[in-house]
Every structure is written in C-alpha cells, then in structure tokens.
Amino acid sequence: MRLPPTTALISIAALAPEVRALAVPPAQAPLPKRDNLDQIVLPGFPHPNPTVSYWQDPPHRIANLRTTPELPTTDVFDYVIVGSGISGAAVAFKLLSRDPNLSILMLEARTAAGAASGRNGGHCKPGDWKEVKDWVELYGEDEALRIGKMEQDCVDDVRNFVKTHNVSSGWQDVETADVYWTKEAFDEAVEIKKFQDELQQRRPNDGPWSNKRTVYAGQAARDYWKWPQILGAVAYTSHTQNPYLTVCALLEQGLEKGLNLQTTTIALSIDQVSNSSEAGAKWEVKTDRGTVQGKQVVLATNSYTNALHAGLASTGFLVPQRNQVAAVHPSKDTSNNTVFRRSHSYPDLHSGNNYIAIRAPGDIGAGDVIVGGSTKFSPTRERNITDDSVINQDIADDLHGVGRVVFGYENWGETTKVVKDWTGIICNTPDGFPVVGGLPNEEGLWASACMNGHGMAWAFRSAEALVQMMAEGETPTWFPKAFDINRAWNYTAEE
Known part of the structure; x- marks a missing residue:
C-alpha cells in the first residue's frame, strides 16, 4: 500500500515529541507490571488487547513462549532484537545460520508474530511489478531493476524456506x-x-x-x-499461506539454533551505555520486566519504531x-x-x-x-x-x-x-520502501523496519542484507540503495 508524497507525515512529525514524552516513563518511575498491562495503553506502542486475526486462531505453540522463565538481565547478548515478526525472525535465523555461537535475545511486546506479520491478507506476492517504470524514472535503470529483482528473489526465498523446512502453513x-x-x-x-x-x-x-x-x-x-x-x-x-504459521516456523528455526525469545515483554526505551562494560555491553533496553543489555540492538519494530526512537520519529518519515x-x-x-x-x-x-x-x-x-x-x-x-x-x-x-x-x-x-x-x-514511508541499516551516529543500533504493508516481499531479503552489514561491515551489491535508512533524515515533508 502506497501513500502519495503529498499526504506527507506532517502530523506524526508534529506529534512525535509528545508521543515520546508520553510513551516512555521517566527513568525514576516504576515500570508497569505485566498483570496491569491490560489497562495500560502507551501511545505509539503495541496495544495490549489487539483483535485476534483469522490466522492466529488457534494460537501457535510458541505464542506465549519465554525461553527462560526470568528475563536474563545479567547477561550481555551479542544482539538484542526488538520484534518477532518476519523481520526480526529472519534477522535471528540468518545471524544464527551464519554463526551458531551468537547469543541473541528477542523481545516481543505481545505474543509471537503478534503484529503485522500475523495479521495480513495471506499473500506472498511480487505485486510491485507495476512500479518498475516509475522506479526507472526516479532512480535509473540499474536501481529499478535491483529493486524489482529483490522483490521477486525475496518471495522466492520465503517459498524456499517453507519448502525446505516442510512448514505447515498452507502454502x-x-x-x-x-x-x-x-x-x-x-x-x-x-x-x-x-x-x-x-x-x-x-x-x-x-x-x-x-x-x-x-x-x-x-x-x-x-x-x-x-x-x-x-x-x-x-x-x-503468486502464493497464499497462513503468514502467522510461516513466521512462527521461522522463529522455531531460530529457537533450535539458540535464540532466547521473550514474549509479552514490552521494550520501553533503548539507551546507549555511557561506559561499555567488560562484557562489551553498548546498549540497554528497558522493558516492563527489567533491563537487558546487548552489544548490538536491532529494531524490527515496523509501525512501532517511532515510539522507541525519537530521532526517527522526528524525521516524519515513518507513518x-x-x-x-x-x-x-x-x-x-x-x-x-x-x-x-x-x-x-x-x-x-x-x-x-x-x-x-x-x-x-x-x-x-x-x-x-x-x-x-x-x-x-x-x-x-x-x-x-x-x-x-x-x-x-x-x-x-x-x-x-x-x-x-x-x-x-x-x-x-x-x-x-x-x-x-x-x-x-x-508502516508507510513516502517512497514506499523500508528503512534498513545502521542508525547514523549510533554505533551498534540497527533497523529493518517500515515494510509498507509489503513485508512478505521485502523483509526476508532486507534481513539478509542487514546481517551482512552487521557481520561484515558492508552492504551487498544486490541490495537497493533506495532502502538505506539514512534517507529518512534527508526527508522534508511537503506542506
């Protein structure tokens, strides 16, 4: 789904500071307890009582999984991933497939795959073919073909995952x-x-x-x-599926490789550690159950990214x-x-x-x-x-x-x-593309978010590119430059 540039994101840009102030409790304030969250709705954050989608009934066996009963607040993880949709699940799976010795903690505010990935229309479809002509005019032939090919390759990758792992998602x-x-x-x-x-x-x-x-x-x-x-x-x-079951299967592959999944755990704020610990912690993520530490943090938070990052919210680029x-x-x-x-x-x-x-x-x-x-x-x-x-x-x-x-x-x-x-x-952007990469001037903080309602055709390959950026320090040549997260800070909303 696309928004014309003239719709802009003026209202979200104007509201962002207020949302940030309301959404993140002061450091000295007690964090909300889980048994009270049914009555607590934090602006911009996942609602605690969402509608139940067609795909989520019945819930998956990992829907409420907490790999460890207690939140591991004393450990320092190589990666903390916020969000358990297809973006977060794919990042974890691809990181652990590359290096099974990594320690990865995943935080999910609600149930596993409980947000957009478990709520869509059941397509896995390369439907943006109609945009290639416009892409050529905007970005040139090379980049337009790179974008179009990535969409098709991403859909093919999801299909290959489902077939390779015998996923029972009605594909x-x-x-x-x-x-x-x-x-x-x-x-x-x-x-x-x-x-x-x-x-x-x-x-x-x-x-x-x-x-x-x-x-x-x-x-x-x-x-x-x-x-x-x-x-x-x-x-x-094209392809149809139960997207919730596909993403839960992707999460299970990560769990088998050592992922620690903590559902119903709301990430409330993300802060740099002023002095890195001996264990190498560079980031703290405050949750309603305590604070966790990571060397690197990945925002796979899609439409909820603004609530966690005031800088991105202030650009007005993510709506x-x-x-x-x-x-x-x-x-x-x-x-x-x-x-x-x-x-x-x-x-x-x-x-x-x-x-x-x-x-x-x-x-x-x-x-x-x-x-x-x-x-x-x-x-x-x-x-x-x-x-x-x-x-x-x-x-x-x-x-x-x-x-x-x-x-x-x-x-x-x-x-x-x-x-x-x-x-x-x-989550929509004015150009219709996700934001992927490292956040500027915040070493170790990454994002693969805002899939424009097209996550099944953007997220899996975006995760692949992000993993290469994090692990090797370079962007793969096949990855579209148009997806670079830095463009958000160059955006000016049209009046």
Whole structure:
C-alpha cells in the first residue's frame, strides 16, 4: 500500500515529541507490571488487547513462549532484537545460520508474530511489478531493476524456506492477477507491461523476469477469470499461506539454533551505555520486566519504531496506518469452482485498492475468502493510528460486500457469512520502501523496519542484507540503495 508524497507525515512529525514524552516513563518511575498491562495503553506502542486475526486462531505453540522463565538481565547478548515478526525472525535465523555461537535475545511486546506479520491478507506476492517504470524514472535503470529483482528473489526465498523446512502453513503456489474495472487503469497496466518487455529484451539477466506476466483483455479476460465486469487482467505467479504459521516456523528455526525469545515483554526505551562494560555491553533496553543489555540492538519494530526512537520519529518519515481485513464465506459451494482457486488485487474498483485471497481445498477454512483494503472509507485513511484493538465498521461493511460484487451472483450466491474481522498496523514511508541499516551516529543500533504493508516481499531479503552489514561491515551489491535508512533524515515533508 502506497501513500502519495503529498499526504506527507506532517502530523506524526508534529506529534512525535509528545508521543515520546508520553510513551516512555521517566527513568525514576516504576515500570508497569505485566498483570496491569491490560489497562495500560502507551501511545505509539503495541496495544495490549489487539483483535485476534483469522490466522492466529488457534494460537501457535510458541505464542506465549519465554525461553527462560526470568528475563536474563545479567547477561550481555551479542544482539538484542526488538520484534518477532518476519523481520526480526529472519534477522535471528540468518545471524544464527551464519554463526551458531551468537547469543541473541528477542523481545516481543505481545505474543509471537503478534503484529503485522500475523495479521495480513495471506499473500506472498511480487505485486510491485507495476512500479518498475516509475522506479526507472526516479532512480535509473540499474536501481529499478535491483529493486524489482529483490522483490521477486525475496518471495522466492520465503517459498524456499517453507519448502525446505516442510512448514505447515498452507502454502499454495497460485495464479494471481491484478484485475481492472476501468479502461484508464487497464491501459496504464498494459503500457507498463510493454515497457518491461522492452526492458527485459535489453537486459535479460538483470530483472525480475523469472515470473512471466500475461495480459488478458476484454472478453478473453472475462472468460478466463470468470469475473463478469472486468475489462482486463495481468496474471502472474503468486502464493497464499497462513503468514502467522510461516513466521512462527521461522522463529522455531531460530529457537533450535539458540535464540532466547521473550514474549509479552514490552521494550520501553533503548539507551546507549555511557561506559561499555567488560562484557562489551553498548546498549540497554528497558522493558516492563527489567533491563537487558546487548552489544548490538536491532529494531524490527515496523509501525512501532517511532515510539522507541525519537530521532526517527522526528524525521516524519515513518507513518503508521491501521489496515483491516475480513474473512468471509459465500453461500454457494465453492469446492469445485475454479474461480476460487486464485488470488487477486484490484486497485481501481470503487472500494479502493482491495485484494482477495482464497483458502484452498484441503486447508483449514477451505473456501473462506480473505478480503483486505477499503481504507478509503475512513476520513483519515486510518493513518497515524497504532490501535489494532478495534474494528472500523464502515470499512468492515465494505469488505463484507466486496466478494459478492466482484465474483457475481452465479459464483457467490445470495448471502455472505462473516467469519472474522481484524485489524493490524502497517508502516508507510513516502517512497514506499523500508528503512534498513545502521542508525547514523549510533554505533551498534540497527533497523529493518517500515515494510509498507509489503513485508512478505521485502523483509526476508532486507534481513539478509542487514546481517551482512552487521557481520561484515558492508552492504551487498544486490541490495537497493533506495532502502538505506539514512534517507529518512534527508526527508522534508511537503506542506
């Protein structure tokens, strides 16, 4: 999901100092106790009572895991990772795969994979192909191809992880399509596809060309996709899954290699140690259960990064946004209907930037239709919100009706069963890319955050790059320069 630059982040920049002051208790104040947290909501931090997503029911066996019963406050860890979503899980897994002797502590404010990674729409999809033409204009061909290839490689890496480790997350390789209801939007997509075809001919070894995209126009699109009102579609290979189970499996791989996971432990502040201890501690992370020490700290905190780092918050570059998803079920039997074997997104339908994924035959919840988007039904577009404990009913009403509209009566039937509504908090940047790397002038403090609602296609490879930066002191040549965290400090919000 992308925000146009003119939306800027003026409000979050203005609020950042207040949020920081409210969010972090004074050093002399007692930290909140865990049994009181149900009544405590710290501005900008994960809400203690979020909605339960479709994917998180039932909870995973490591949902409330604390590797050690007590928080290890006397140890100095090589790395302290804040956040247990796909970013944090991938960083831990890749660090320990490189060096199994590392000591790594992971702090999670809620349950394992309890934030955006366990709350999305169930896609693992290289859907930003439509941006390559714009990327060429903004960054040049080399960088645009680097970005596009990384997206496809990242999706392939997640698939390889699932297949290699026999992860039971309902992974399905599916044909997907971006489908279009308006001539203007479809014509633009066709032009972008032609642009990329020409680019591929000139540079066959440099781009995301392994995933072939096919254009269906007019009646051919309607016949193939069985959607009665579309004007065209661009189809390619994608994947559906239970993202929560995939990330929990990634965490379990880290746990097997020695990761110490501490769930329901809120990181409240991060401070440099004035004088490094003999054990090499350079950072302290204060939590509601005590203070831990690390030689290096990784912020895998996505939409909650502003709350922990006043410097990043003050740039106005990272803006949280609440996204909403619904799981619904059509009244007609879908088990033998091929229309319900694919996933779709459609940026130009009246409901606004919706996507659909269908639970495949054999999966738990087979035939359930997962629908996300519709933020246009919120006056604020749900921006600058970090509360995922509530449902926006206007958005929910639209999500419940989308399937009936796009699939049509013959495929859907007359009624819709609502299985579950939930929300999650994503993080957006004005350019649509995450922030990855070392924070300037803060040696040993790193971040891989703000995935723009596209974590399954950015986070795994971003973690790979970050690990190389931390371990070798250099950035891999394949990693996009456009992801460099330092650009946040060069950002000026447009009035």
